[in-house]
Amino acid sequence: MANHSIAHNVYVPYLEKKGILSWLLSTDHKRIGIMYLVSISFFFLVAGVIALLMRLELLTPAADFVQPHTYNVLFTLHGSLMVFFFVVPGLAASFGNFLIPLMIGAPDVAFPKLNLGSYWIYLLGTLIVLLALMKPADTGWTYYTPYSATTDTDVVLITLGVFVLGFSSILTGLNFIVTIHKMRAPGMTWHRLPLFIWASYATAVLQLLATPVVGITLLLLIAERTLGVGFFDPAKGGDPILFQNFFWFYSHPAVYIMIIPAMGVISEIIPVFARKPIFGYKAIAYSSLGIAFISFLVWAHHMFTSGISSLAATIFSFLTFLVAIPTAIKVFNWTATLYKGSIHLHSSMLYALGFIFLFTIGGLTGLFLGALAADIHLHDTYFVVAHMHYVMIGGTVMGFFGALHFWYPKWFGKMFNEMVAKIAWFLVFVGFNVTFFPQFFLGVQGMPRRYATYPAEFESLMSLSTYGSWILGLGVLIMTVNLIAGLFNGEKAPQNPYNSLSLEWQVPSPPPHENFDEIPHVTDWTYGYGKKKEPEA
């Protein structure tokens, strides 16, 4: 009796109701997750197109496609949209919303109305930023003072938009923490939680602790521009380095808001397609919290060249290396899970393997930048650009695509074309490497970031990078078309296409309104593939 799917007397899929209002007013966490998915995907594609435009400008050394000012606007928009509108809310809000209640055996999140409110706040933030497009900012996504306080572009609107998004992020994180604490099904102990839940939990803690600080930082910047407050203005006795301290105190932990959910996704995908229990469950779970903790101690490694004391720089350099420990724990445990597994190369598994490969490169090059002496040379060069894209695209975006392909049948009750998905993965993987690997060499040779023009000697590497961006763009295009086509033409998805053990696969695809006809009693951990029992506590 114990191991059959949950029976439903009246099964109404959550996608049943039609009409735009049935979405915008829905408190169903699954629908809110989809609304986030649609919104963030939109911004991902827009910011991606902007990136293609920037690469097009960089095809030749001269500024022949756009002028430098336009280029400044483009990289500001690209960074702001990607960071604040896509990767920060990205996996946490879309997949977190959809999966957390399903995975812990709850009918919904703890505060469904607040959840809907968070989405509306997200929409409000996006509207404000749309207004900011009339005179778009040219400061870069970090909005560094004193330039951001003096430029005549519309910094106030875009930072206000980001401030509002921060609220959305805080409320979502709060909701998830309370949900995970209070709504777990009977028997779902902390040490039986799926690792995606652990990752979401660590992310939510970061969202709660870090976001208010960037909130006040942006408010102060707005006050600086509107009221003439001088906290960051040396002419008024203020200190521009203070802005950088405040900004990175948030934004460095935010880097982990972006990556930890993706790590959670990888921890779900790998055991399913290796058909093995995850290796080192607790180490992976607690390393998420470890990363979250250490992430607060390292912010000043962004400021080695900003004029902080050499003692402080040395200490922050050392602390930065500490982050490598919990991160490496995860990578080793994923690899150990794969060892002697019976590996099935489903498209989501390909993205997971891509994640491990690319994220490892991103992580190791992070050590170069964390090392004080090397950073002095590499700071603000293309090396940094390559590093952060290896972490953000190679990590977060690979995790996002993996999650998209993995849970697609559950979300929509349809299947996509697996062959096309694999071709798209190949193009994304190759295109990504061709785009960003040359940038490591550009950086080492001294090419600074954020310039529309460059010396002729860099042309071969620069244009190689641009060709790569076309392959990458083509891959994302094919993937998008394939996933959208699956919605209309895809076969009906079975309840549990990968024979996965976690709770969300034990309900029909797509899931019913209240998730579970009856709240399940959990009697075993999630990763017992090929084994009957959970490991000793």
Next chain:
Amino acid sequence: MERPSVEHSHVHHMDPAVEYSSSKFGMWLFLGTEILLFGGLFAAYAIFRAKYPEMFFEQHKELNREMGAVNTCILIFSSLTMAMGVTAIKRGKQKLTAILLLVTIICGLGFGVVKYFEYGAKFAHHIYPDTSIFFSLYFMMTGLHMLHVFIGLVILAVMLVLTLKGKFTSKYNTPIEVGGLYWHLVDLIWIYLFPLLYLIG
């Protein structure tokens, strides 16, 4: 087939006890983020005070201690009436709760009125947020706090209306308790702002 063992029970929604503890937990987390929001300003205060001790000493004399003290008393009193209101609704006394909420709201409005005159006096002396770092801090800290007072007043007004409609009983009063927590935070932050800005020379 490998599947986790799943048994069934009959729990469909959150039961009231879980809802109560969830709401309180959620509010405490939110209050934590509020403290962090002000934390940025407190950090700025510490940094600039260390950098310009004379400026802070000279310019804090411009602030009106009497008005600040009156406002401190008003807010502490309003926290008392708020706490009494929570106790009252837990005993099911709806009328008394409504009166206590009303008193709390009047206190909050009174705080705003005093602040209005205080700001007005500053502007009359040509003191604005861009006058100096000290007054930047003064206006930012008290201004952000004032914004929280307004939000608190809106919450209290909604609670008052719902109380008058009889929504809350001795069994169900989570929103009042949670709203009360928020009001206490507003009070608490002011208790730090008052000495830092008005009293310490």
